Amino acid sequence: MNPSEAGKLVKALGPLGAELLTVLWRADRRLTVRQVLEEVNRGRSEPLAYTTVMTVLNRLSRRNVLRRTEEGRGFAYEAMVTDAADLAVRDVIRDHGVSAVAHFIDQCQAEPQLRSRLMKLVQADSDNT
Numbered sequence: 281m282n283p284s285e286a287g288k289l290v291k292a293l294g295p296l297g298a299e300l301l302t303v304l305w306r307a308d309r310r311l312t313v314r315q316v317l318e319e320v321n322r323g324r325s326e327p328l329a330y331t332t333v334m335t336v337l338n339r340l341s342r343r344n345v346l347r348r349t350e351e352g353r354g355f356a357y358e359a360m361v362t363d364a365a366d367l368a369v370r371d372v373i374r375d376h377g378v379s380a381v382a383h384f385i386d387q388c389q390a391e392p393q394l395r396s397r398l399m400k401l402v403q404a405d406s407d408n409t
Contacts, residue, residue, distance in 0.1 A: 289364050289367070292364065296336050300336055303316055306319075310351070313337060316333055345359070345367060346359060
């Protein structure tokens with residue numbers, strides 16, 4: 281991840297939220313709180329508490345950044361966003377709904393290359409359904 285991307289994640293999720301999301305991206309599978317905790321504490325001189333990691337994972341789950349599923353006596357988490365841009369789009373749509381989509385479409389009309397790319401994506405999506 282480049283520094284600009286990392287900075288955007290930190291701004292959106294806070295330093296610990298961005299770090300936990302990065303751990304889940306690297307794992308490329310669901311992880312329990314304990315597994316995330318062990319991974320994040322590997323590089324720390326002062327380890328984080330289990331409850332700290334659990335709280336941040338729960339908050340990211342409520343924001344639909346992570347998916348939480350029951351696993352054994354606890355929960356496992358996996359990333360629902362692929363990068364900072366995905367997170368930003370989700371946040372804008374969550375905060376502004378249809379109005380945000382309408383403004384995005386207006387912006388696409390003003391930029392022919394963006395409009396062309398969007399049309400290709402829409403067409404590819406409709407071909408897959």
